[in-house]
Amino acid sequence: MSIFSARRSIKPVAMDASREVPREVLLQLLEDAHWAPTHGLTQPWRFHVFEGAARARLADGLQGLYDRVTPTAARNEDKRAKLGTTPRLGPVVIAVAAHVEPNGKIPEIEEIAAVSCAVQNLMLSAHEKGLGSFWSTPPVTMSAEFATWLGLDATHRMLGLVYLGYPKAGNVPATSTRDALEKQVVFHDA
Numbered sequence: 248m249s250i251f252s253a254r255r256s257i258k259p260v261a262m263d264a265s266r267e268v269p270r271e272v273l274l275q276l277l278e279d280a281h282w283a284p285t286h287g288l289t290q291p292w293r294f295h296v297f298e299g300a301a302r303a304r305l306a307d308g309l310q311g312l313y314d315r316v317t318p319t320a321a322r323n324e325d326k327r328a329k330l331g332t333t334p335r336l337g338p339v340v341i342a343v344a345a346h347v348e349p350n351g352k353i354p355e356i357e358e359i360a361a362v363s364c365a366v367q368n369l370m371l372s373a374h375e376k377g378l379g380s381f382w383s384t385p386p387v388t389m390s391a392e393f394a395t396w397l398g399l400d401a402t403h404r405m406l407g408l409v410y411l412g413y414p415k416a417g418n419v420p421a422t423s424t425r426d427a428l429e430k431q432v433v434f435h436d437a
């Protein structure tokens with residue numbers, strides 16, 4: 248089985264919170280992310296890495312942002328509670344942003360595509376090293392308010408959180424499937 252089909256999303260609850268990810272391993276994942284393709288070599292990926300006690304600060308911050316940006320009619324206590332607990336579960340939580348130069352040569356969609364490539368590099372590298380990963384995008388983690396909370400200016404677009412951690416002993420990843428490839432591919436050959 249190739250690394251591409253073997254990688255599975257591992258939810259933070261299935262990560263071993265007591266097993267820290269060594270800094271040198273984390274740096275290797277980020278270095279692998281850094282080699283993603285990038286139009287014009289703008290390298291638009293920005294990673295804000297939360298470990299240890301900073302994860303609680305992130306969780307509390309996200310809950311506070313949820314309270315600020317969610318209209319009363321749209322409030323969901325379960326979603327609010329998850330924002331306060333989930334970042335405490337993953338040993339490493341990375342807030343992912345794309346830098347988009349206003350009126351720049353490279354359009355926003357291409358910068359977001361490049362950051363998505365970087366995240367995929369990171370997740371595949373994590374899998375290769377025995378780590379689980381999970382990309383999570385609750386609306387507040389995609390918001391301009393979250394960018395501001397992180398200290399990023401208005402030239403940044405948030406792309407959610409990536410959780411990293413070693414799977415708990417005996418964890419069996421959820422199975423995943425893909426449709427028949429024929430549904431996604433058209434060959435133009437005549």
Ligand SMILES: Cc1cc2nc3c(=O)[nH]c(=O)nc-3n(C[C@H](O)[C@H](O)[C@H](O)COP(=O)(O)O)c2cc1C
Binds near residue numbers: 256407424
């Ligand atoms: C951009 C992006 C955002 C995602 N956001 C969420 C999310 O908010 N919640 C969630 O449960 N899964 C999220 N996922 C993960 C998918 O649920 C997961 O990839 C899918 O279930 C397939 O599982 P697999 O990665 O193990 O093949 C996201 C994936 C991507 C690429």
